[in-house]
Amino acid sequence: xxxxxxIEDRVLRSVDVAExxxxxxxxxxxxxxxxxxxxxxxxGWRGMAFAxxxxxxxxxxxxxxVVSAIGPAVAGLLPGQLxxxxxxxxxxxxxxxxxxxxxxxxxxxxxxxxxxxxxxxEKINLPARLLVPAPPGVDATGAAVAPVTFGTVEHMLFDxxxxxxxxxxxxxxxxxxxxxxxxxxxxxxxxxxxxxxxxDEKIEKVxxxxxxxxxxxxxxxxxxxxxKITRKKGVDxxxxxxxxxxxxxxxxxxxxxxxxxxxxxxxxxxxxxxxMQLFQQQLKIxxxxxxxxxxxxxxxxxxxxxxISPVIDTEVGFDGIDSALKRMESRDVFGKILLRVG
Numbered sequence: 001x002x003x004x005x006x007i008e009d010r011v012l013r014s015v016d017v018a019e020x021x022x023x024x025x026x027x028x029x030x031x032x033x034x035x036x037x038x039x040x041x042x043x044g045w046r047g048m049a050f051a052x053x054x055x056x057x058x059x060x061x062x063x064x065x066v067v068s069a070i071g072p073a074v075a076g077l078l079p080g081q082l083x084x085x086x087x088x089x090x091x092x093x094x095x096x097x098x099x100x101x102x103x104x105x106x107x108x109x110x111x112x113x114x115x116x117x118x119x120x121x122e123k124i125n126l127p128a129r130l131l132v133p134a135p136p137g138v139d140a141t142g143a144a145v146a147p148v149t150f151g152t153v154e155h156m157l158f159d160x161x162x163x164x165x166x167x168x169x170x171x172x173x174x175x176x177x178x179x180x181x182x183x184x185x186x187x188x189x190x191x192x193x194x195x196x197x198x199x200d201e202k203i204e205k206v207x208x209x210x211x212x213x214x215x216x217x218x219x220x221x222x223x224x225x226x227x228k229i230t231r232k233k234g235v236d237x238x239x240x241x242x243x244x245x246x247x248x249x250x251x252x253x254x255x256x257x258x259x260x261x262x263x264x265x266x267x268x269x270x271x272x273x274x275x276m277q278l279f280q281q282q283l284k285i286x287x288x289x290x291x292x293x294x295x296x297x298x299x300x301x302x303x304x305x306x307x308i309s310p311v312i313d314t315e316v317g318f319d320g321i322d323s324a325l326k327r328m329e330s331r332d333v334f335g336k337i338l339l340r341v342g
Contacts, residue, residue, distance in 0.1 A: 003121035004318050004339075005056040009047035012325075014318040020125040023071030028128050030065035030083065034119050034144040035339040038062055038177065039266050044114055045325050052115045059321075060118035060339065061087040061111055062133070064143035066122055074128045077217070079266075084132040084143040084296050085119060086254035087112050092129050093150070103155070105288035112180055120318075122342055132296045133307065137304035143311045145177070145336055151291030152263055152298035153181040156239065160286045161261040166191040170247055170253050173212060175202040177336040178263070180311040183209045184237045188307055194229055196222045198331055221247035234258060244268030254283050261286040311335030338341060 003017045023029050040061050044053075064109030068080045077083070089109035090097050096104035110116045116122075134143040157163045163186060171182045174195030186193050194213040195206050203214045217223045226235060234255030240246065241264030250260055251273065262281065277283070301307045315338040316324050322339045 001122040002318065003117075004060070004321060005120075006044060007296075008057050010045060010322075012045065012152045013056075015056075015100065017121065020123055023069050023074075023186060026074060026127055026129070027071040027074045027125050028067050028077055028131065029069035029075055029123055029125050030085065030120050031123055031132070032063055032065040032121060032341040033082075033140040034064050034083070035064040035118075035341055036144045036149060036177070037328060037337045037339060038148050039264065039328065040111070040148075042325055042328050046329065052110060053246050055293065057113075058117040058119070058121050059113050059299065059302050060120035061113035062148040063087075063119035063341075064120075064140045064146075065124075065342075069129070070128075072289075073328055077131065077133065079127055080140070080169070082134040082143055084134055084141060084300065085144040086130040086132065086296065087119075087147050088295050089127075090130070094283045100292055100294055102225055102292050112170075118337060120341060128291075131301070132326070134292055136298055136303045138300045141310055141312065141338065142300060142303045145181075146296040146299045146303075147291065149177045149310065149336060150181050150185075150278060150303075151295040152288070153178050153185055153239075154265055154295035155291040156261045156286075156288040156298055157182065157185055157237075159292070160288045161237045161239075161259045163189065163237055166192075166193040168194065168230060169237040169239060170222075170235045170250070171195040171211075171239045172242050173197070174206040174209075175334045176241070176331075177311070178241060179239075180206070180209055180335050181308070185209050185302075186239075186308065187211075194226055194235065196204050202334055217246075217272040221249070222246075223252045226253040228297045230255070236314035237261065240264070242267050244271040248275070251277060251283065254281065257282045257284075258283040259286060261288055261314070263288045268278065313337050315340055 090105035091107040093104040240262035243265035245267035
């Protein structure tokens with residue numbers, strides 16, 4: 001079978017590898033359909049160092065597939081069933097896992113596509129407990145973007161930031177995959193949505209998703225624009241994932257007692273912060289990583305009901321992976337780039 005492997009920094013190759021053996025107890029074989037690309041793939045491709053990673057490594061941390069074989073002691077899954085795949089190899093035994101707080105697993109074995117072989121291969125054996133069945137009305141694309149694109153945002157906005165109807169939220173980088181998801185989810189619950197984009201051509205696109213106010217951060221200082229839009233009051237929540245380039249401005253956009261929730265640092269992992277601003281304004285900073293499997297199921301139910309939908313930039317095959325990652329690195333995308341596997 002084919003697999004797309006990272007051989008060395010910025011070198012990806014489609015290679016022939018052995019098919020997985022028959023699934024063992026508690027396992028199923030999944031035929032991968034679609035891999036949704038994320039910045040985690042860009043980080044690995046460009047050589048950011050991570051412990052326990054050994055090359056060559058199949059890429060891809062977010063995917064959907066179809067169950068093709070079932071091992072002993074597996075219940076609740078059937079051959080031919082479309083599934084969304086949880087991207088971290090959790091233990092399933094520790095207290096957080098038992099309580100459904102999957103992304104706080106105390107003995108996680110790594111993230112697929114990052115520390116472990118990822119999903120850019122035609123078949124893979126996985127623990128059945130890491131698969132979330134797609135409901136009727138959700139296709140392979142919707143199932144592929146449930147784990148990171150929508151699951152991450154569900155966890156950020158609702159589990160962590162506790163976003164409430166009627167609040168005002170600033171979504172940074174609204175044209176990104178998770179940005180387009182955040183706009184839809186926040187607008188769906190009745191929030192006022194302010195978002196930033198990097199070009200004028202993206203303005204109407206994010207408005208079509210529900211954004212009430214759009215700021216081109218390349219031509220305007222977004223923090224000043226947000227203060228003007230909110231009449232100097234500030235926003236209740238900032239949805240951050242850009243990092244160092246926007247951090248100080250994002251903090252300035254918050255109202256007194258506001259919440260900043262962050263899941264990324266694409267522009268840099270270190271920044272400075274005004275501590276007096278933090279405590280005098282009684283701000284709350286919330287770190288968020290990954291999601292719970294329940295978030296994936298919730299997102300797919302909303303897709304099935306027609307309340308939200310994936311925003312797709314392009315779809316590529318294995319031969320288009322380099323250009324796709326380069327476009328993501330330069331932020332020249334709107335929504336998600338999909339890698340078609342099967």
